[in-house]
Amino acid sequence: AQSVAQPEDQVNVAEGNPLTVKCTYSVSGNPYLFWYVQYPNRGLQFLLKYITGDNLVKGSYGFEAEFNKSQTSFHLKKPSALVSDSALYFCALGGTDKLIFGTGTRLQVFP
Amino acid sequence: GAVVSQHPSWVICKSGTSVKIECRSLDFQATTMFWYRQFPKQSLMLMATSNEGSKATYEQGVEKDKFLINHASLTLSTLTVTSAHPEDSSFYICSAERGQDNSPLHFGNGTRLTVT
Numbered sequence: 001a002q003s004v005a006q007p008e009d010q011v012n013v014a015e016g017n018p019l020t021v022k023c024t025y026s027v028s029g030n031p032y033l034f035w036y037v038q039y040p041n042r043g044l045q046f047l048l049k050y051i052t053g054d055n056l057v058k059g060s061y062g063f064e065a066e067f068n069k070s071q072t073s074f075h076l077k078k079p080s081a082l083v084s085d086s087a088l089y090f091c092a093l094g095g096t097d098k099l100i101f102g103t104g105t106r107l108q109v110f111p
Numbered sequence: 112g113a114v115v116s117q118h119p120s121w122v123i124c125k126s127g128t129s130v131k132i133e134c135r136s137l138d139f140q141a142t143t144m145f146w147y148r149q150f151p152k153q154s155l156m157l158m159a160t161s162n163e164g165s166k167a168t169y170e171q172g173v174e175k176d177k178f179l180i181n182h183a184s185l186t187l188s189t190l191t192v193t194s195a196h197p198e199d200s201s202f203y204i205c206s207a208e209r210g211q212d213n214s215p216l217h218f219g220n221g222t223r224l225t226v227t
Contacts, residue, residue: 034215036218041120041202041220041221041223042220042221043115043117043204043205043206043218043219043220043221044155044204044206044216044218045218046215046216046217049215090154090155097160098145098157098160099145099157099216101154101155102154103153103154104153104154
């Protein structure tokens, strides 16, 4: 069965430090992976996706994600966190008729 | 870029009444739209897939007679919560698929429903 997991409910990081939000997946065949961000009382905004090609994917607002097939991971990263990056982040797995979302990770960036 | 508009952004209704939520794709045609429900501090739960011109496909455990979905045009899907009860209070979000499979979904800003 296909699944996606975000092992951390919350990630805390100081402003200016690098951040990582973890995501792992399980799928038979090639994965289609996405990251979305949700601000309070808002819908989700697309950040980036991996379909094929380079393992390092660059997205919006300076975020990037690294696809690692051997570790079945697609961690979201940013070299220098901003307070305004504080939000709820969702990893999602596509490739079927519907998107499967992880449980979300709340990122808190402290000034 | 593509925009999905969801209306209303919040609504308060009395128990037993019905509430309609609209989801519009503003600059593209969406043959498929999705309706999600999100509980506090939880992930999105897919309720149903709305298909233009045909019946919606409901996820297991979602009452189709309670959550009526209509996708009458390529730019509009509606979710009607019928005979609402306090336990229906939640954040409802729609999304639309533009273009090919595995293209990113575009989400509305959600509707906060409170049933008193």
